[in-house]
Amino acid sequence: MKIGTEGAYPPFNNLTADGQLVGFDIDIANALCAEMKVTCEFVTQDWDGIIPALQAGKFDAIIASMSITPERAEKVDFTNKYYNTPPAVAAPKDTTIAGVSKADLAGKTLGVATSTTHYNYAEKTYTDSTIKGYPSSKEFLLDLANGRLDAVSDDISVLEGWLASPDGACCKLVGAITPVVEIHGPGAGIAVRKGETDLVNKFNAAIDAIRANGKYKEINDKYFKYDVYGGEG
Structure with a gap:
C-alpha cells in the first residue's frame, strides 16, 4: 500500500537532510501497516496537491496530519481521528x-x-x-x-x-x-478515496488496536509529553 505524506511538517512528518522520512505520522503509519499486515511505501507530495494526487491514484491513503473537515469529506473518505491537538x-x-x-x-x-x-x-x-x-x-x-x-x-x-x-x-x-x-474538525484522520469503506474500516480497527496494545503510547511518548490523541470529538 502506498501512503502519501507531505514531509515538511515536523514533528509529524519531515524529510531529513539525507532523504529519510521521520515523524509521528510516519511511525503511526508504519504501526498501522504492521497491524494490518500490509507492506507500506511512502510517497511525498506537496500539501496543496495531496488530495488530487490521492484521487489520481498516486497513493492509497494520506497520513499527513490532515484535519477531518466537511469540505474535505466531500472529496475523500476519512477514518476516525488518530490525534487531536489544538x-x-x-x-x-x-x-x-x-x-x-x-x-x-x-x-x-x-x-x-x-x-x-x-x-x-x-x-x-x-x-x-x-x-x-x-x-x-x-x-x-x-x-x-x-x-x-x-x-x-x-x-x-x-x-x-x-x-x-x-x-x-x-x-x-x-x-x-x-x-x-x-472549521478544525474532530481531529486528524487518514484520508482514502471516496467509497473505499473497507480500507477505512481496516484503518479504524488498526487505530483501535495500537491504542489498546500500547504501541500508540510508545510512539506518542517519543515525540510529546502529553497524549496527543485528545478528548473525544
Whole structure:
C-alpha cells in the first residue's frame, strides 16, 4: 500500500537532510501497516496537491496530519481521528501581542500555511489582520525568526517543537486557540478515496488496536509529553 505524506511538517512528518522520512505520522503509519499486515511505501507530495494526487491514484491513503473537515469529506473518505491537538499562535519574545483573539492580532501580519484549517480559521477570525499564506510551516517559521512576520498560527505541537529548537529561540507561544469543530474538525484522520469503506474500516480497527496494545503510547511518548490523541470529538 502506498501512503502519501507531505514531509515538511515536523514533528509529524519531515524529510531529513539525507532523504529519510521521520515523524509521528510516519511511525503511526508504519504501526498501522504492521497491524494490518500490509507492506507500506511512502510517497511525498506537496500539501496543496495531496488530495488530487490521492484521487489520481498516486497513493492509497494520506497520513499527513490532515484535519477531518466537511469540505474535505466531500472529496475523500476519512477514518476516525488518530490525534487531536489544538491550534496556537507564536510570536517573537518581545511581542506586544497578549492573546489569540481578533483584537489581540488586529493590525498584525500573521503567517499560516495555505489549504489548512489554520488558514481557514485565520481568514474567518482575524479580519483586521493581514493573513500571509505559505506552502508549508517551514517557510513561515523562517520568516517569523527573521522578523518578517508579527505572528504565526499552526498546530500547538508543531509550534512547541520549533520553539524548543535553536531555530525557535527568537519566539514564544502567545496562546492556544480553542478549536471550532466546524472549521478544525474532530481531529486528524487518514484520508482514502471516496467509497473505499473497507480500507477505512481496516484503518479504524488498526487505530483501535495500537491504542489498546500500547504501541500508540510508545510512539506518542517519543515525540510529546502529553497524549496527543485528545478528548473525544
